[in-house]
Amino acid sequence: MTRTATIVDTYRLAPRVRGFRLRVPDAELAFDPGQHTTVRFKADGKEVVRPYSPTTLPGTDEFALAIKRYEDGLASSYMHTRSSGDEIELGEFEGNLALEDLDRDIALLASGTGLTPLLSILRQYARDGSGDAHLVFGERTADELFHRSTLDELAATYDSVAVTYTLSDPEWDWLDRVGYVQEHLEDLFDEFETRDFYVCGVPEMVVETTDRLRELGAPDERIHSEGWESDAVSDEGD
Known part of the structure; x- marks a missing residue:
């Protein structure tokens, strides 16, 4: 319909x-x-x-x-x-990426327009969740960080919300993190067994981030993505 x-x-x-x-x-x-x-x-x-x-x-x-x-x-x-x-x-609303549990701490790991579904999830968790939410948003340069004022406002409004930015190609005066999202997981999180991780971005980022989360001890049931990204990466290599 x-x-x-x-x-x-x-x-x-x-x-x-x-x-x-x-x-x-x-x-x-x-x-x-x-x-x-x-x-x-x-x-x-x-x-x-x-x-x-x-x-x-x-x-x-x-x-x-x-x-x-x-x-x-x-x-x-x-x-x-x-x-x-x-x-x-x-078309209809559909898809597999959705908040699993309002009572568990969550990490939202986004690159590029992968932010869009995670911003909606962050809004829901800020309003209804009982734990902490930490969003990590990666882009190439600072001017590509869209919805930055919205994210900053959510972090300022809700004590339970934290936002971290990282750039892969920053300008000289960038003072926040440098590199890709998946390179900062060990620095930013220490509860990989119990926290829920939501990952969205280009397929390579999702696959690399998921693999890194597993290496750090996150069980598969705590890692959430659309689920098609591995196939997309495999097809690119054919």
């Missing part, structure tokens, strides 16, 4: 990332934070379907997306040329 959403607003989040506020009139949108919907349109007579995760919480007729534009990205280019008032077709 598809539904029609209207773009209420669109705004710049980073040089290549735009935010979109969408409304489905007369609907109370139901999804688990961390799940995705699909944007659907036709190009050259063929239907294009691409998944994007809300960064906001369910329960109203609106939600927000953050979409990075890629040079050869058919769907991201399509969305970046949309304007307020335009209508787009959406």
Whole structure:
């Protein structure tokens, strides 16, 4: 089943990332934070379907997306040329990434637009969780850290929330962590057996982070991702 959403607003989040506020009139949108919907349109007579995760919480007729534009990205280019008032077709909300337990401490490990589902999960945990949540967000440069003000506000508002940034190619005046997310796990966490880890990013990052978590003692049942990333990495090597 598809539904029609209207773009209420669109705004710049980073040089290549735009935010979109969408409304489905007369609907109370139901999804688990961390799940995705699909944007659907036709190009050259063929239907294009691409998944994007809300960064906001369910329960109203609106939600927000953050979409990075890629040079050869058919769907991201399509969305970046949309304007307020335009209508787009959406698929159902679905996906395996969702908060497992509100009473366990969690770590949210994101790179790039892998932040989008984890931001929704972080909002849910900040509101309803009983433990601590620590989000680690990796990007290449500081100006690519989208939704940074939102993350900083969540960390300032909730004592249970901490946010760490790391850059793989920082400018000279960067004072926070340097490198990839998976390189800082041992420094940032010490309870790998009991904490839940949620991982989202490019497939290589997810696979490397998952492998490192296992090396540090995290059991498989405490590591959560979409689950398709290993196959994507294997296909790239064929």
